[in-house]
Amino acid sequence: MVGNGNTTTDQPAHGEAAQKHSITALTPSQLTTPTTAMLIQSIQAGTARQFVNDETGKTWTSAIIKSPVPGPVWVSKTGLTGDQQADTKHHGGHDKAVLSYPAIHYHHWATEFPEIPWGGGAFGENLTLAEISDEEGSTRDATPGRDVCIGDVFAAGECLLQISQPREPCWKLSSRWQLPKLAVRVQEKRMTGWYLRVLQEGEISPGQTMVLTQRLHPEFTIDHANEIMFAQPRRRVEEQHLAACPELSDSWKETLRR
Helix, strand or coil: CECCCCCCCCCCCCCCCCCCCCCCCCCCHHCCCCCCCCEEEEEECCCEEEECCCCCCCCECCCCCCEEECCCCECCCCCCCCCCCCCCCCCCCCCCCEEEEEEEHHCCCCCCCCCCCCCCCCCCCCEEEECCCCCCCCEEEEECHHEEECCCEEECCEEEEEEECCCCCHHHHHHHHHHCCCHHHHHCCHHHHHHEEECCCCCEECCEEEEEEEECCCCCCCHHHHHHHHCCCCCCCHHHHHHCCCCCCCCHHHHCCC
């Protein structure tokens, strides 16, 4: 179980086979956007640690600093083995088991904040993704959230992973890099990344491909979900439409229905 400083430990005993689901990849003609596969460029995990605010002297706890995982890692319903969440009210759980972030966004942040060594895991993500798009299988950076949707199911290694919601950046991201406006800028630019729930547990490794196997809601791209959530003034009809999406995370449903 992930949370409260405890690492995930619900990996089956050695040799125990995970229950397998049928995986049938869709053809490009069946998809409404170009993202049919993404490369797992890197995998990161981290443990909770304390930080001190240089201005106030107050301490805060987070597992936002992640380290690369070089080999196979077990992914359970609640996250990666060895990964933690310090704040289980807003992070982790079945709907937010795995955080992913497109590598292309770091190109923008390197321009806006060149003093920071941006790279895989810098936003506290577990998976840093790059898109595979051409016939030769060469890779380019993953497209932004306009090309993936709530409910998308990806096969990766032994796992099936499903997009549940965009990431909502909080003040801890800003504090981690001592950039007071970073979380706000991430939201404004809609470069949030997204959370994944684990439909099928198993091992994944860096360098593997995440293949789109099912697209349930092409109307609810990550970018569109962000636009609805943060619209001013609020778009009540669109909010209720998104909140009715069965694959949307429970926390987003609750927020949209307030």
